Amino acid sequence: MxxxxxxxxxxxxxxxxxxxxxxxxxxxxxxxxxxxxxxxxxxxxxxxxxxxxxxxxxxxxxxxxxxxxxxxxxxxxxxxxxxxxxxxxxxxxxxxxxHSFDTGMRVAELLHDLEGRQDQSDASDNGKSEDE
Incomplete structure (x- = not known):
């Protein structure tokens, strides 16, 4: 064993x-x-x-x-x-x-950008529903 x-x-x-x-x-x-x-x-x-x-x-x-x-x-x-x-x-x-550290930092950066876009998308969706 x-x-x-x-x-x-x-x-x-x-x-x-x-x-x-x-x-x-x-x-x-x-x-x-x-x-x-x-x-x-x-x-x-x-x-x-x-x-x-x-x-x-x-x-x-x-x-x-x-x-x-x-x-x-x-x-x-x-x-x-x-x-x-x-x-x-x-x-x-x-x-x-x-290169794993650099790759990890790049993935974290992409996730942060994606999260920021999602927050902007949610804010614009909320603004449309209030106006209509």
Whole structure:
């Protein structure tokens, strides 16, 4: 019987916490904006980690630039991660931009616009029924 919350998920969760702390405290690169670690996906053998990030208050070019910078300094981040985690081998880090936050914000914006149109429609319908 397989466990629902296996070792790779536990390691990924701990890695996410440690990466967030490393980015907040140890990385002093001025090229980075406000980066948030959204998710870490590990391969089955824990050799490769896909780290999904979001960047707040940045345009598309800035988001891609932040991912590029993180991939450039990933050896330093990996070294810091090795100091903090008790693993024999530390995963190779690959950073990717997570578009789910942007998609969620776009959906919320569309729903808000739709709600505003619905309110205007209801107000104009009420105005017609009162006049007639």
């Amino acid at each position: 397989a466990r629902e919350y296996g070792r790779s998920q536990r390691v990924a969760s701990e890695m996410q916490k440690e990466l967030a702390a490393i980015l907040q405290r140890d990385v002093k690169d001025t090229r980075l904006g406000f980066v948030t670690i959204n998710d870490v996906e590990l391969s089955k053998d824990l050799a490769v980690a896909k780290v999904y990030i979001t960047v707040l208050n940045g345009d598309d070019a800035a988001k891609l630039a932040n991912v590029k910078v993180l991939n450039e300094i990933s050896p330093f981040i990996r070294h810091e991660l090795a100091k903090r985690m008790r693993l024999r081998h530390i995963s190779e880090l690959h950073f990717y931009y997570d």
